[in-house]
Amino acid sequence: LEKSALKKVRGAKTLAELEDVRVELLGRNGEIQALTKQIGTLPPEEKQTFGKAANKLKRKVSDEIEARKAELKERELAEKLAREKADVTLPVRLGPQLEGRIHPLSQVWDEVTEIFADMGFEVAEGPDIETDENNFTKLNIPEEHPARQEHDTFYFHPKDDGSRPLLRTHTSPVQIRAMQERKPPMRIIAPGRVYRSDSDQTHTPQFHQVEGLVIDETTHMGHLRWVLEEFCRAFFEVDDVKMRYRASHFPFTEPSMEVDISAEAIGKQDDWLEILGCGMVHPNVLRGVGLDPEKYQGFAFGMGLDRITMLKYGIPDLRTMFASDLRWLRHYGFSM
Numbered sequence: 001l002e003k004s005a006l007k008k009v010r011g012a013k014t015l016a017e018l019e020d021v022r023v024e025l026l027g028r029n030g031e032i033q034a035l036t037k038q039i040g041t042l043p044p045e046e047k048q049t050f051g052k053a054a055n056k057l058k059r060k061v062s063d064e065i066e067a068r069k070a071e072l073k074e075r076e077l078a079e080k081l082a083r084e085k086a087d088v089t090l091p092v093r094l095g096p097q098l099e100g101r102i103h104p105l106s107q108v109w110d111e112v113t114e115i116f117a118d119m120g121f122e123v124a125e126g127p128d129i130e131t132d133e134n135n136f137t138k139l140n141i142p143e144e145h146p147a148r149q150e151h152d153t154f155y156f157h158p159k160d161d162g163s164r165p166l167l168r169t170h171t172s173p174v175q176i177r178a179m180q181e182r183k184p185p186m187r188i189i190a191p192g193r194v195y196r197s198d199s200d201q202t203h204t205p206q207f208h209q210v211e212g213l214v215i216d217e218t219t220h221m222g223h224l225r226w227v228l229e230e231f232c233r234a235f236f237e238v239d240d241v242k243m244r245y246r247a248s249h250f251p252f253t254e255p256s257m258e259v260d261i262s263a264e265a266i267g268k269q270d271d272w273l274e275i276l277g278c279g280m281v282h283p284n285v286l287r288g289v290g291l292d293p294e295k296y297q298g299f300a301f302g303m304g305l306d307r308i309t310m311l312k313y314g315i316p317d318l319r320t321m322f323a324s325d326l327r328w329l330r331h332y333g334f335s336m
């Protein structure tokens with residue numbers, strides 16, 4: 001019996017087979033258990049020897065099963081590892097539909113940053129959640145100013161000190177931060193997200209602007225025009241862009257202008273397309289950040305990034321820019 005039992009154990013080729021063998025040998029109706037049952041029928045002088053032998057056999061078989069189990073486990077693991085081995089040095093195989101695409105807005109964000117970097121502008125940053133002070137007050141928009149209404153501001157709950165944080169309605173608060181952190185001369189741009197409670201074909205509650213700010217001792221409107229025209233030539237990749245400056249009003253610039261580009265410049269039939277607001281930094285703003293307006297002057301502009309993206313790449317509906325539709329991205333996106 002011992003021989004045949006051990007042979008069975010060693011013959012088990014998988015863990016499942018081994019379990020069957022274990023039940024067959026040691027289970028309640030198993031062969032070895034049957035031996036134990038026989039003890040009762042034996043004459044007293046044989047009981048002890050027989051019992052001992054049966055127990056010994058039982059132990060031996062179950063030790064053998066444990067040993068075989070460990071062996072099989074190890075082998076199954078080794079086989080599994082061998083089966084699942086991946087060659088990480090193989091080149092990636094991706095279908096065209098799985099290849100990532102760069103969103104046109106990200107593409108434009110980079111293009112814009114590069115063009116201004118070539119003109120000596122540094123990138124400045126500010127948080128999306130701003131203080132009322134940076135978004136309005138320090139930009140010469142005091143508490144009761146009507147411009148506050150025009151901005152459709154998203155406010156947070158007032159804080160304990162009574163101040164109300166908000167989602168910045170434009171990138172202009174980065175002007176304030178830059179002027180407080182740096183010393184003139186400075187040339188910065190600040191691309192970023194902005195928020196207004198507004199939604200239709202040409203407005204989304206979140207959109208993007210790029211702010212520009214130049215402060216120096218002799219900066220004037222000629223510099224502003226040169227920078228904007230140089231930018232448009234580079235961005236729209238045309239030698240000559242017709243641009244139109246319309247008198248406008250922003251509390252933080254004086255004079256203020258809105259700038260349109262002629263649509264024919266970008267191969268469209270429409271007449272004029274507005275792309276930005278700009279002007280010379282208002283003396284009150286300079287004073288507010290501790291700069292002497294007698295000594296320093298500068299210009300600022302704020303351009304709609306989504307706007308110029310749509311113009312350059314012929315995207316008709318602003319909302320599709322934020323819809324995360326993969327088919328749209330495959331059509332308008334850029335390969336990596």
Ligand code: PHE
Pocket residue numbers: 169170171172250253277278279300301302303
């Ligand atoms: N912040 C203005 C807006 O959001 C744009 C602007 C920026 C105008 C800088 C003048 C100077 O409409």
